[in-house]
Amino acid sequence: MIQKLTETERNAGLQELKDWQPSAGRDAIRRAFKFRNFSEAWGFMNRVALLAETQDHHPEWSNVYNRVEILLTTHDCDGLSERDLKLARAIDRLLA
């Protein structure tokens, strides 16, 4: 059973993941990405898709040409969990 993050864990997570923002109205985090073109955006999304499948934790995300928006939350606990922080860190590492 996945547990929601406590308030302390949530704050620590958000402090660590500086490029992610809390999502308005949902217990979730989001980050927007901009690439040079669709090809680059899609390459990135494919790498995130592999991470998601490997971690068995999938984002809510959208794409418009060179822009990608990723929202992470955990449906099983109806809020933010350690799974979201783990996936966010792995996504950040792709771009590091």
Place this chain on the structure above:
Amino acid sequence: MIQKLTETERNAGLQELKDWQPSAGRDAIRRAFKFRNFSEAWGFMNRVALLAETQDHHPEWSNVYNRVEILLTTHDCDGLSERDLKLARAIDRLLA
């Protein structure tokens, strides 16, 4: 210069593309897709990405696990054009 569809062309297009709906509040069409799992949804999205790049016409789209939503509109003419109908037909053929 890309031209917006006339009212007649728009209606004919929507009649032909039975699985696509006009999008509320935008001159666009949308279709929702549901697959068995993320792997299937992502396989489909990759095929659509190749169509989009080949046609140099890209969707606004989102994915949540096994669900995909695609919205088509043409930014260059700020509305629905023949490019959208062409891409919609090609997407439909992937699933035929």
